[in-house]
Amino acid sequence: MIRALAVAALGLFMAGSAHSQETTYRILDFRDLDRWEQDDHAAALQVFLNTCPDLDEPDWASLCAVAQNISNAKSFFELFFRPVLIEDGAKPLFTGYFEPELDGATAPDDRYRFPIYRLPPEAKGASVWLSRREIETTDVMAGRGLEIAWVDDPVELFFLQVQGSGRIRLPDGRHIRVGYGGANGHPYRSIGVExxxxxxxxxxxxxxxxxxxxxxxxxxxGLELLRHNPSYVFFRTVNRVSPEKGPLGAMNRSVTEMRSLAVDPAFTPLGAPVWLEKDGANPIRRLMIAQDTGSAIKGAQRADIFFGTGDEAGRAAGRLKDPGRMVVLLPIQRAYALLPEAEQ
Structure with missing residues (x-):
């Protein structure tokens, strides 16, 4: 699972306001969804189909089977789902995340000098291993064949470790995707706070x-600043999915640019369609699919939008911190079962 931990790890995590209000559920009409009629529902259906085969509950499984042969995506969602507004008293907050892409090579040279390492065997069973400084400034990693690739920018490598996964673009145009492979067990120290x-x-x-x-x-x-943080992340090569597709989300399927959301599964089922109404600059009105999670994503009205891969996606995701609302589309019977008896 790729995760947008960068904001939290920098010590800039925007926690939702404290609240003690009970969770409430309200069924809406599709006419209540702002600009519902204008969305590309077929695009959302294709993303839904990426992960719905993994949903085990009978109602979801039945809907997934029906979705395989749908010609009118908008009618499918309107016929078999009901929009449910789930609130827990916290203010809505929508942010963005992305997959880093670094320039690298499979052999070092004058440009590509900073290695991406696999987890050393002796670190696997250790609760705390060597610090970032010890890993980077001693020969403990030398000559062991633990390098996956070498990159040209140490600060991008640092943020790759913060994100926990990413893609390496090789000089010949090919890509290597890497995922989280372990850590040295040291606590994170924020370089932003420093x-x-x-x-x-x-x-x-x-x-x-x-x-x-x-x-x-x-x-x-700058290198000394990065070493203020003793935590160090190791990687593994991710071969399960083509590097040309989106990275794996929490459902172990590729996430899709501007159609996949990271949510809190305590409130929003993974795999569920979600109607997003993000306000602020560049408003978004779009049907998305809940396919990812994250340690910073907590609450009924909290979500992270996947912006894609690379620097441009990173800049767009980094600017996002907006209000709005999200409405979960649930199978009809499941939706009505959430209401108090008096409202059913």
Whole structure:
């Protein structure tokens, strides 16, 4: 599962407001969904089909079977689902995540000098292994064949470790996809917080891009800043899915750019269609599919939009922090079962 942990790991995690309100459920009409008529429902249906075969419950399995031979996607959703507004008292918050793409090679040279490592065997059984500084500045990893690839930018490698997965673009145009392979067991120390502590930036100035730019402008001090964080992530090659497709989400299927959501499964079932109404700059009105999760995604009205792979997707995802609402589409019987008896 790829996860947008960057904001949280930088010490900039935007937690939802504290609340004690009980979860409420309200069934809406499709006419209540803003711009429902204008969406590309067929595109959403294709994404739904990517993961619905993995849904075991009888109602979901039946709907998945029906969806295989649907000619009118909009009618399918309207006939077999009901929109359910689920609220838990917290303010809605929508952010974005992406898959990093780094330039790299399968052999080191003057440009590609920073290795992406597999997990060393002796680290597998250790609760705490060597620190980032020890891994990067000693010969403990040398000559062991643990390198998956070498990349050209240490700060991008650092953020690849924060994300936990990504794609390496090779000089010949091929790609290698890597996923989380383990860690050294040290706690994460925020380099964003460290820059604030040093007085380099104020809290409202710090972002992933600001940190990257500072490290690149200060290559020696920048490496030292990265080593302030002793936590180190190792990787594995992900061969199950083509690097040309989206990365694997929590359902072990590829997620789809601008159609896949990371949600809190305590409120939104994985695999369910979700109507998203994101407000703020560049509003979004779109039917998406809940196919991922994340440690920073907690609450009934909290979701992360997958923006795709690479720098442009990263910039767009990083700017997103908007209100709105999300409405979960549930099978009819399941939807009505959520209502109090007096409302059924």
């Amino acid at each position: 820059l604030i502590r040093r007085g380099v930036y104020s809290p409202h100035q710090v972002s992933a891009q600001v940190i990257k730019n500072w490290v690149r402008r200060n290559p020696v001090d």
